[in-house]
Amino acid sequence: MSDDVMIRMNQIYKKFNQLEVLKGINLEVKRGEVLAIIGPSGSGKSTLLRCLNRLETIEKGAIEVEGEFLVQEKNGVTTYTDAVTSKMILGKMGMVFQQFNLFPHMTVLENLIEAPILVKNMKSEDIIPIAEQLLAKVGLLDKRDVYPSRLSGGQKQRVAIARALTMKPDIMLFDEPTSALDPELTGEVLKTMRQLAEEHMTMIVVTHEMAFAREVANKVIFMADGEIVEEGSPKSFFANPQEIRTKSFLQNML
Amino acid sequence: MEKIIGMVMPMLDGSGITLQIFFITLALSLPLGLLVALARISGIRPLGFAMEVYIWLMRGTPLMLQLLFVYFALPMVGILLPDLAAALLAFTLNYAAYFAEIFRSGIQSIERGQYEAAKTLGMTYIQTMRRIIIPQMLKRVLPPISNETINLVKDTSLIYILAMNDLLRVARTIVQREFDMTPFVIAGVFYLAMTFVLTWLFNRLEARYAKYDE
Numbered sequence: 001m002s003d004d005v006m007i008r009m010n011q012i013y014k015k016f017n018q019l020e021v022l023k024g025i026n027l028e029v030k031r032g033e034v035l036a037i038i039g040p041s042g043s044g045k046s047t048l049l050r051c052l053n054r055l056e057t058i059e060k061g062a063i064e065v066e067g068e069f070l071v072q073e074k075n076g077v078t079t080y081t082d083a084v085t086s087k088m089i090l091g092k093m094g095m096v097f098q099q100f101n102l103f104p105h106m107t108v109l110e111n112l113i114e115a116p117i118l119v120k121n122m123k124s125e126d127i128i129p130i131a132e133q134l135l136a137k138v139g140l141l142d143k144r145d146v147y148p149s150r151l152s153g154g155q156k157q158r159v160a161i162a163r164a165l166t167m168k169p170d171i172m173l174f175d176e177p178t179s180a181l182d183p184e185l186t187g188e189v190l191k192t193m194r195q196l197a198e199e200h201m202t203m204i205v206v207t208h209e210m211a212f213a214r215e216v217a218n219k220v221i222f223m224a225d226g227e228i229v230e231e232g233s234p235k236s237f238f239a240n241p242q243e244i245r246t247k248s249f250l251q252n253m254l
Numbered sequence: 255m256e257k258i259i260g261m262v263m264p265m266l267d268g269s270g271i272t273l274q275i276f277f278i279t280l281a282l283s284l285p286l287g288l289l290v291a292l293a294r295i296s297g298i299r300p301l302g303f304a305m306e307v308y309i310w311l312m313r314g315t316p317l318m319l320q321l322l323f324v325y326f327a328l329p330m331v332g333i334l335l336p337d338l339a340a341a342l343l344a345f346t347l348n349y350a351a352y353f354a355e356i357f358r359s360g361i362q363s364i365e366r367g368q369y370e371a372a373k374t375l376g377m378t379y380i381q382t383m384r385r386i387i388i389p390q391m392l393k394r395v396l397p398p399i400s401n402e403t404i405n406l407v408k409d410t411s412l413i414y415i416l417a418m419n420d421l422l423r424v425a426r427t428i429v430q431r432e433f434d435m436t437p438f439v440i441a442g443v444f445y446l447a448m449t450f451v452l453t454w455l456f457n458r459l460e461a462r463y464a465k466y467d468e
Contacts, residue, residue: 055370091376101371104468105389114385115375149467160371167375 004031006171006202007052012061014044014051014226021047022058023226029171029219032200036213036234039223040249045206048223049173052204053093054086065089066170091119094164098176100156102148108135108159109144112166119167127166134162138192154185158192172196174205190216210253214238222246261428261437268424269444274338275410275420276448279345280403286346287353292383294358305354312351318412320344325416341413345406352402360395361387393463400456407448421445 007029014022021044029035037045050056052063054070057080062072070089071080080086103111112131116122135141138158148156157177164172174193178186190212197203197216207213213220214234221231222243230237230246241247294305312320324344328335335343364387372382411422421444425437 053374055373087376090374093374095371095374097367097371099365099367101365101367103368103371103386103390105393105466115372115377118381118385119376147466163375 005029006031006033006066007204008062008064009048009052010062010064012048012051012063013059014047014056015059021226022051025061025226025228027221027228029202029204031202033219034197034203034205034217035219035221036217037204037206037221037223038208038210038213038249039229043223044226045223046175049175049204049206053090053095053173054080055095065092091167092170093173094167094169094171095173096157096160096164096175096177098179100148100153100160100180102156102160102163104148107145107147108140108151111148111159112163115163116166131162131166134165135159137195138162139188152185153181154188157181157189161189161192161196171202171204174203174207176206176208178207178209208253210238210250222249224249258436258440261432262440264428265421265424265437265440265444268419268421271338271413271418271420272407272410272422272444273448275341275345275413276407278342279349279406279410282342282346283349283353284399286350288357288388290350290354291357291361294354295361309351309354312348313355317344317348317409318415320348321412321416337416337418341416341418345409349402349406353399356395356398356402357391360391363394364390390468393468396456396460396463400452403456404449404452407452408445 005028007027009025009027012022012025012027013020025044025048027035027048037048039045047056051058058071058078060073060078063070064072066089068085068089069081070086071078073079081089103114106114109128109131112134113122113124113127116127116130117124132141132144135144138161140155140158140162143151143155143159148159151159161172161177177193178189181189186209190209193203193205193212194216205212205217217234219231220234220237222229222237222241222245224245230241230243237246238250241250290305290308293301294309296302321341321344324335324340325337328340361383368386368390369382372386377386410420413420414423414426417423421441425441428437429435
């Protein structure tokens with residue numbers, strides 16, 4: 001494994017009951033790369049992301065993060081690693097959800113500092129300045145003592161991004177981060193994500209935002225029916241799609 | 255007037271027993287109910303099944319029967335409890351079962367996304383329950399918990415059959431002695447007063463939880 005490959009997914013198979021949702025996915029993400037995954041709903045793109053951080057378990061295949069296997073084939077059996085290694089690997093990844101999933105009973109600041117205090121045993125006086133810095137970065141420092149219900153969707157999602165960042169992840173996963181937002185609110189979230197990309201955060205973004213994929217991503221993957229249909233640099237992908245399914249999808253989107 | 259005061263004084267004593275049963279039962283059955291709820295949804299099959307059986311027994315038989323069982327049947331197998339302890343045992347086991355079901359439904363009403371967010375932030379199951387799920391659950395279950403608590407005030411009168419001098423039994427004794435119905439009215443006022451205080455307390459609690467919306 002060359003040093004700059006951060007994530008390698010190999011021959012991933014996943015079923016929900018009888019329905020095969022991932023049919024042998026192969027994927028590599030390099031350090032600092034922004035990978036956009038696009039495709040129609042039901043194509044398995046969100047599931048793929050959720051398999052990566054073990055919100056779903058896979059039936060077959062291997063997932064390797066920075067040289068450590070989360071899951072691999074051992075004597076023909078798909079085997080997840082031990083609990084300690086798994087926690088270590090999953091700790092490298094932060095996740096942002098379509099539905100934000102902020103903790104409604106905690107203020108914005110409490111949302112940010114809860115996990116570092118519980119999981120990393122940080123002292124609140126050490127984490128609060130870091131959290132405030134992150135809130136300033138997403139432009140919401142003035143909302144630190146507000147409950148999430150008082151925020152707009154775009155603000156909620158920026159808080160969710162800041163919350164994931166307090167755990168200092170090496171990789172950020174975004175599961176349709178703007179799909180639950182009113183169109184006029186997507187811009188502020190995309191701006192925050194663009195900012196992260198400029199700081200060379202490794203990102204995997206499942207999205208319907210073609211403009212974001214084209215302008216910010218280094219690589220675009222198009223999925224349909226549980227398979228990767230086409231992948232490439234955004235330039236060639238959008239200008240010159242090869243596959244019929246990609247072409248018709250892009251035509252419908254643009 | 256003097257006559258009424260003469261009635262109220264022993265009834266105050268009686269309400270002491272009533273309040274004792276009420277507060278101790280509440281203090282024991284709420285945490286026990288939460289533990290039962292957590293055990294029931296723990297995913298450990300035998301444990302979950304045992305809790306289901308326990309809840310079924312407690313909800314499926316009259317509280318009166320349970321009281322009689324603890325009071326009269328347990329001594330036959332050599333378990334002899336003081337009156338108050340026997341009553342508390344039956345009340346606590348019964349109310350814990352109802353509270354457990356309320357807590358369980360509350361826990362299960364919390365969106366899966368909350369668990370997923372906690373998990374991706376590295377929290378363990380216990381941390382997630384303690385810091386994320388249970389605090390949100392408490393807000394949602396306040397109204398049904400309030401209901402059950404008010405029921406408990408009135409259910410304490412069932413110890414009447416155990417010959418313990420609670421509020422209702424004292425009232426009945428005076429009624430029979432004086433042939434005057436006033437003690438029943440006074441008892442009614444006592445129960446109403448307790449319920450009034452409880453309602454007020456729960457409203458305060460709900461107001462406190464109203465600082466955040468979901």
